[in-house]
Amino acid sequence: MTARQYLIDTLGIVGAGAMGRGIAQIAAQAGIAVRLHDANPQAVAAAHAYLADTFAKLVAKGKLDETAANAALARVTGVHAIGELAGCGLVIEAIVENLDAKRALFRELETVVVGHCILASNTSSLSITAIAAACTDPSRVVGYHFFNPVPLMKVVEVIDGLRGDPAAGDALMDVSRRMGHTPVRAKDMPGFIVNHAGRGMNTEGLRVVGEGVASFADVDRIMREQAGFRLGPFELLDLTALDVSHPVMESIYHQFYEEPRFTPSPITGTRLAGGLLGRKSGEGFYRYANGKPQIPDEPPAPATLPARVWVSRRDPRARDAVLALAAQAGVPVDDGATPAADALLVVTPLGLDATAAALDEQLDARRVVALDTLFPLDVARRRTLMTTPATTRAARDAGHTLFAADGVPVTVIRDSTGFVAQRIVATIVNIGCDIAQRRIASPQDIDLAVTLGLGYPHGPLALGDQLGASTILTILRNIHATLGDPRYRPSPWLARRAQLGLSLTQPDATDLNEEPQ
Structure with missing residues (x-):
């Protein structure tokens, strides 16, 4: 023919x-x-x-x-x-x-x-x-x-x-x-590339707020200033408008036969019913005056540094970064195996909540704060601090003061498996990996489509490589183990490449007719 x-x-x-x-x-x-x-x-x-x-x-x-x-x-x-x-x-x-x-x-x-x-x-x-x-x-x-x-x-x-x-x-x-x-x-396939890949940012941001972890504005600040995205999930939803975004969320979820990775949130359904569509209606997740969002001011950082600080040894890289900030602030370090009674206890978990990290190291949860170190602390324009349900106000404020001492703003959130940036970024990477695993598009086209279509700083696969595929895998496995929610199960594309030390942008070697690098 x-x-x-x-x-x-x-x-x-x-x-x-x-x-x-x-x-x-x-x-x-x-x-x-x-x-x-x-x-x-x-x-x-x-x-x-x-x-x-x-x-x-x-x-x-x-x-x-x-x-x-x-x-x-x-x-x-x-x-x-x-x-x-x-x-x-x-x-x-x-x-x-x-x-x-x-x-x-x-x-x-x-x-x-x-x-x-x-x-x-x-x-x-x-x-x-x-x-x-x-x-x-x-x-x-x-x-x-x-x-x-x-x-x-x-x-x-x-x-x-x-x-x-x-x-x-x-x-x-x-x-x-x-x-x-x-x-x-x-x-x-439902959502093709861009609308499929976009489920990670929006649905996970909604889930964070739905769990009472942080406010809309706090999630957006974290994703912009800590994770380096141009817009946070709620700024993006206000831009696209809920009468467009919410039906797409529901459509993709149902077309994938209720795949947990794409579960919509009742938050958007309720706000859509109330006419809070976003910029075009003058009010969405933010109110708009002359086209500009009215973002609530952040409270100033407290002024009381801790007497001393004890830092978990579970992640040497993260520990070194925290110790550098403590030294810069002039706060003495407690190097004892058992923390002193007046020490602020700092943990740096990946994919765990502060409670799990405290229990894992048999720490006094009343004095524990967790710091997100997924993005370099000396580069990011914001830091995220997390408390356990038992953390005292004094310990929370001491941690806030310490990590804001060099002028970098700190967002304090309630306990969350994977903080905010960790879980949203890991979800973005995981869904991108699953698009590649399903052979919906080539790794190159996935990253191209997302950077050009969604304005992300990197495509999901390149972002996973930048942060480390094994790190993303650890975050997802820990969230999955803690919550038991199949939403966070790692894609085989991610797991296999992390285990083999391959780039997430690497197709199977048989597809390339060459040996993997």
Whole structure:
């Protein structure tokens, strides 16, 4: 059978909303003729006016010359009937996120376009295989998931359905690059890459708050200033809006047949019902005034240093870092095997709570504080201190004073298996590893999609390598053993590579036809 040849010189778009007009913009700027259709003719006119205004602004800012802007706008033609999309080499559907509606549209499109035309869906959560099943020829149906705003979000997911022609996906990879976007390839699985990988940050952040460990603002501060993310989970949820995010959480959870790793939180369901959607409604996890979040002030650090400090020897690297801070603050160190009665007791657990760490070393829980040392204490812009339920106010305040003595802010949280950053980061890495384990996408494309699509400082696999795969494995195993929750079971991809000393970005050697490094 001769391989089908796909030629994309004219692009049809069905749906003239934010996604449709964004795709039209980048295609027109790349020299591709665009035919834009919407069931509402006024939406097409509004989209054309929007594009004219957008191109004018780009000219005013010096990002586009006037001749190129005029040419780009001239390439976008509004069409009133589906039949006018005949002759397009690619038609992208960007309509409502409803399977029945998309199937009906694809059945109609199939009667209009020529046999070498690719039919692509911009769905963010529906199965490409299920959409394609409505067609007589499902081989040319491909997922083509852009992110909003399309011109700024430079990544696009190309998703192969079970009955898809790989050459159709290859053609979309090529045209994506032509439009200035970075394409990543994925199998047809719930959430594809980005929405799948994004479950770690949001659902674990919600679980931390749901356990009464810390406030929304504290979790965001920790993830920004200690873990180095651009936004914390609740800032991100406010940006995307709960009427978008919560249904995606529920959809992915149910599509994976109630997989514990993706369990949604009643927190978002309740807030969605109350209309606390985020920035666009003026109030979400934060209130907004003139578009700016009103973040509660932090209380100042106490002013009383401990008389002396005893530091656990279980983790020599962490102990050295804590001792350096104690020396800088001028606090004497208790080196005794049995701590003195007036010593502050500092433990540095990985994946354990302060209570478990205190009991493990037979320490007086009233004087115990735990310090998160996953990220270097001398580099991070914030530190996290954790208390046991028995820790006295005096011990808590002494620990806070000690670890804030050099001017780095300290967030004090209640007892939590894995602090905040440890458990959120480990969950992010673990889900990324599981995407790789399921062969949904290549390790390279997983990290590319997450850094470009979610704005994380590193992809999940690279982040795991940076912190140490064995460290992430320890955190997850300890949380899993403590809570007994299958949500935290380590992915085989993570466990095997940690045990073998391989990079998490390393495919199986048989896939590479070479020996592992």
